[in-house]
Amino acid sequence: MAVTGLRIGVVGGSIAGCAMAIAGARAGANVTVHERSDGALQDRGFGIVIPPPLHRELVTAGYLGADMPTTPVATRVWLARAPGRRSARELARQQAPVTPCNWGLLWRALRSNIGGSAYHRGRPVDSVGRTSSGGALIRTADGEREYDIVVGADGHRSVTRELIAPGVRPAPAGYLVWRGTIPSDALRDHPEQLDLLETAWVTLGFPGGHGVFYLIPGAEPESRLLAYAIYAPAPAPAGSDDRVSAGYVRHIAEEHFPAEWADVVARGEHTSQALHPVADFVVPRAAEPPFLLAGDAASVTRPHTASGAVKALQDALCLERSLRASSSAAGALRRYADERSAEGARLVALGRRLGRALVEHTPDWPVMGPAEVDALSRAALDGADSYLYGSVQRE
Numbered sequence: 001m002a003v004t005g006l007r008i009g010v011v012g013g014s015i016a017g018c019a020m021a022i023a024g025a026r027a028g029a030n031v032t033v034h035e036r037s038d039g040a041l042q043d044r045g046f047g048i049v050i051p052p053p054l055h056r057e058l059v060t061a062g063y064l065g066a067d068m069p070t071t072p073v074a075t076r077v078w079l080a081r082a083p084g085r086r087s088a089r090e091l092a093r094q095q096a097p098v099t100p101c102n103w104g105l106l107w108r109a110l111r112s113n114i115g116g117s118a119y120h121r122g123r124p125v126d127s128v129g130r131t132s133s134g135g136a137l138i139r140t141a142d143g144e145r146e147y148d149i150v151v152g153a154d155g156h157r158s159v160t161r162e163l164i165a166p167g168v169r170p171a172p173a174g175y176l177v178w179r180g181t182i183p184s185d186a187l188r189d190h191p192e193q194l195d196l197l198e199t200a201w202v203t204l205g206f207p208g209g210h211g212v213f214y215l216i217p218g219a220e221p222e223s224r225l226l227a228y229a230i231y232a233p234a235p236a237p238a239g240s241d242d243r244v245s246a247g248y249v250r251h252i253a254e255e256h257f258p259a260e261w262a263d264v265v266a267r268g269e270h271t272s273q274a275l276h277p278v279a280d281f282v283v284p285r286a287a288e289p290p291f292l293l294a295g296d297a298a299s300v301t302r303p304h305t306a307s308g309a310v311k312a313l314q315d316a317l318c319l320e321r322s323l324r325a326s327s328s329a330a331g332a333l334r335r336y337a338d339e340r341s342a343e344g345a346r347l348v349a350l351g352r353r354l355g356r357a358l359v360e361h362t363p364d365w366p367v368m369g370p371a372e373v374d375a376l377s378r379a380a381l382d383g384a385d386s387y388l389y390g391s392v393q394r395e
Contacts, residue, residue: 003323003332004028009138009147011125012036012154015103015309016295018110019316020151021117022063027323031117032145034138036154038122045272046179047216047227048106048309049098049201051387058313061320068109069217071224072099075200076388078373080365081258088258089366091205092373095391098201098306100216100227106309128152128160128291136290148329151292151319153312156281158297164288170279170300173352175209175233175359177303178249179274181225184215186268190260197226205365206256208232210358213261218271225271226264229303231278231359249273278302280351282344287337289330292319299344302351304358306388311347315340346384353380 006029010017013035024031052072058064076096082089111119128150129137136150152160156170187194196202201214209232216227235248253265282299286292295312318339319332326332357363357380363372377392 003326003329005030006148006323006329007146008032008149008151009034009136009145010151010153011128011138011158011160012152012295012297013111013119013121014153014155014295015107015110016297016312016315017151017153018107018114019063019313020153020294020319021114021119022110023316023320024149024151024323025115025117026062027320029149029323031114032147033114033117033119034123034125034140035119035121036124045181045219045225046103046274047100047181047214047225047229048103049100049214049306050310050313052097052099054310054313055099057317061317063113063313063316064106064109065113068101069105070099070101071215071217072097073198073200073214076203077196077200078203078205078368079258079261080205080368081256083366086259086262088261091365091368092370093200094373094377094389096201096388097390098214098387100201100214101309102216102219102225103309104219105217125154125159128163130290134290147290149290149292149333151294152297153294155296156279156300158293160291161283161293161297164291164293165283165285168281168283170281173278173280173302173355173359175231175278175355177276177278178230178232178252179228179272179276180249180265180270181216181227181272182264182268182270183218184224184226186264187226190264193260193264204257204261205358205362205368206232206252207365208359208362209252210362210365211252211257211265226268228265230265231304231355233359278355280348282341282348284341285337286315286340286344287333289333292333292336294319298340299348301344301347302355304354305347305351305386307347307351311343314343350381350384350386353382353384356380 078091211230322332322335
């Protein structure tokens, strides 16, 4: 542990912030987390997926407990509505193992493993700055604190990013994503769909977009939720309140989905629902000593890559490796920046290609078969790696 005893301040206590706190503490640093919200972050119950090898690595390393609920599946099934009918037509199957999680349960697991790190809730950071000796400052309403490293893990509106990459702003994609969760009981009248989701995650194509569906653990023990993300252009006139969100998702489902899937999405009682414009950005460098950016503060990729939480967790593993392998804080941050800056740029480029293929220029989904789906996948990947397309890449 070459840099044991460093003082690390983390701006933001969400998934990225907690993971970075674990990384710093495991490498021997003294870590303090400043979280803006004084609410319960674990109440955010949307679904996310992570690669199974990353999940195993995090459990082995102690970032996550082996008892954190997940709903792993190994297959991706592509569906569309059959031409001229309301029934579903299976287009293709790909071996693409994923480990779905509940965002809130993942945050809770990380939060419980930050050890002796101080976690200050309800403490917004007003700004960050440099000291005359080359250190870093975090300013809050309580005053200033000096650190050897400040980690900006405070999302796409990061105050830390404004210091080291001013002017970087999200670039809108021109379409939206609707996210939601529905109790799995909504599937009890649709046993065929439930059986499918027990072993697979589903991509459902429709004109102008697609939806992704998978089961995740619920907040209550042994409970499960159906999680979805539906990508489509904004309705006209555009709106973003809850009524527009729910109403337009029902419209998309009833207009384009097979009857059974439309019934679940349009009539299921949601436990959570949100609407987000799709956007992306990447910073030139993910660190400039003594400052470092992690998670969405460093780059935001389009959600098609399913890499938001994944990238934040990989950022943390990289920070731990860099701290252990370096003789100085600056050296650790340079190692981190070399690896994570390139990965952020790669993911942003991949997300844009997937967005063009799956939303902006959707194919004629109903007439596609396994060969056409594989060709679409290969063209969008363009040689890039993505755990969401496992069997396509290995052939």
